[in-house]
Amino acid sequence: MLNVMYNDDNWKFIFPILFNFVMSVIVYFLTVRLIPRIKDMFVKANLYGIDMNKKSGEKVPESLGVVTGCLFLITLFLFIPIPFTNYIFNDINFPHSEFMEFLAALLSICCMLLLGFADDVLDLRWRHKLLLPTIASLPLLMVYYINFNSTLIIVPKPLRSWFGFSVDLWIFYYLYMGMLAVFCTNAINILAGINGLEVGQSLVISISILLFNIIELSGDLWKAHQFSLYFMLPYIATSLGLLKFNWYPAEIFVGDTFCYLSGMTFAVVGIIGHFSKTMLLFFIPQIINFLYSVPQLFQFIPCPRHRLPKYNKKTDKLQISTVVFNKKDIGSLGKFIAWIFRKLNIIKWQEDDHGTVTCNNFTLINFVLIKTGPIKEPTLTLILLLIQVTSLAFLIRYPLASIFYEV
């Protein structure tokens, strides 16, 4: 019925999106205006970092993501009543479940913004970083349970002879969604460390989601994608404002705050927008970076405290960073992984007669540097963003979908 009502009157359907778009444009200009005025407060509060890839050694204000995060939240707080004006003024039965989705989404995002900022200020421990996003996503999962509780997934064609047409994942689907929040928040944080990369990749991901939403607006699940649009537009606007100052040479750093905020925003729209599985396809470079990092993250190969690329002052270029260890000191699993990675030609491995090994750190950034050789920082960021663009999920999903699913 709702669907018909809206199709009858396209204006009611387009109006909130248009309103959101205008608010997003305004908040972009606010962001661009506010950041230069506010950034000195961060240095004064001891929130700054030294850019390791620059000669100057200046104090760069850190965790400006909290500013865009707040502007993003304020925009959405002010926007909330708009999609519901029709119900409010005409006294039609109020759609409580939709409103609940808004509240739960904002609650989870606000929690992560708080957590991210606390992490930047206090330097939280790893167990907090894994536990707290899970707790922050609880209200969201509960809303999913109340509103949909659909844990059936369609099995891809090639696997149907074993599993049947669909499988009810039951509680495991909730586990998956809870882990999605943890994954998204940390995935962006791991693929980071050069000017503009965190914001750049998040912008590519969010614009991909935006395009995906726009395409799906004509489908049956248009309402879920409209919901996602409401979040993506102001997110993109505030992040664009942030990128302006974080692009090479960075005047500000975005901090863990921004990575947490972004990750949770993506998880939220994925879960409430019913595309939490598709969402993973937008994170292909992050997944590759994570898988490539696993041997170091789990200490099969020694892992130094920082794995950023190395800056060469003379050439003003970045080159791979390495870890040095003795071959005797790594276990058999580490040796086996190293053997496979060398066969696949995805690491740079140098060994002398005494068994001393010099090897690149296992990050996507270093991998690119192996292939390109030393390059300037903005070029490196651009290459990594191009990788993100070319892996664009919906380009893969649509043509490939027919192999796996009926279209």
Add this chain to the structure above:
Amino acid sequence: MLNVMYNDDNWKFIFPILFNFVMSVIVYFLTVRLIPRIKDMFVKANLYGIDMNKKSGEKVPESLGVVTGCLFLITLFLFIPIPFTNYIFNDINFPHSEFMEFLAALLSICCMLLLGFADDVLDLRWRHKLLLPTIASLPLLMVYYINFNSTLIIVPKPLRSWFGFSVDLWIFYYLYMGMLAVFCTNAINILAGINGLEVGQSLVISISILLFNIIELSGDLWKAHQFSLYFMLPYIATSLGLLKFNWYPAEIFVGDTFCYLSGMTFAVVGIIGHFSKTMLLFFIPQIINFLYSVPQLFQFIPCPRHRLPKYNKKTDKLQISTVVFNKKDIGSLGKFIAWIFRKLNIIKWQEDDHGTVTCNNFTLINFVLIKTGPIKEPTLTLILLLIQVTSLAFLIRYPLASIFYEV
């Protein structure tokens, strides 16, 4: 119908309260365990203050309120499903509107926790401190609008010949509720500055609310008061844990974070619990302190940067702090206020032949010190808390209510 169902089965009514109580006891012990382990992280992050009322001059970790705030939120996140288990497992029509109240309440509190922490770290400007709580309370007001939208108030008996039995305040009631959030968050922040006072007064207020809720549980609005109980129990537990370390001599400071968190929690339960007018009666000392401060806050009388009482190292006692100015420099309104305050004998005013005035700063703390003379810090805190206890709102409301309303 709901009411009858619950009365039939008292267990379903008591169970969530009991569960919440047990969680609160656990979170108290967690708080007491966590604070000593985590407090050094705050000093390391440059979040510390020097206690002006002590000889030692040690660095005291600041804004530990963010720790209890997070524990408070986590407790409520984990508690949310409990009052709804009956609906979830028995598939009875889910009470969306009640769940929405939870989400909106948590969203507003979480926003204020973020704002408070940002204020402690970044030292926000006054306009942010007034604007942001208003925005943070928007979702709450919207939920009030959707669920109740009752803006009628019963007129007190003596005024009925003018206004009639009830008045519809319409949008002004929403303005009032929005301002309540701003008032509560700042009221506690203004009556502060000596060990244990911020947490102490908040605990007196919250325990008053708790008793009021328990009394009202037998009334018609029991559901609203049950909701308030869910928030008050873990709030009291975490704040008690905090007081253990903030009591004289304070090992930690609670920060603006705690004042903001507390203020918004009180505003939230007042608004959703339908006792936003009664709520003001719990804030009598804060209101008096605010009114007494007005001449200085609005610069009719000169206002120094800090108005804390003055510490006397020799006697280890606190005495009134003063402001010195020339009588010529204040306007006629300032002179008039000073004249009234002197007639009322509520300020200490010394004037020499040249018109140089030495006057106490207009705070409730200084007022107490005028009456008692110099006293030790913990005694001063205790006196101020006693004032808070004796002004307890529900003691006043119940006997006096019959004069103003039918009982």
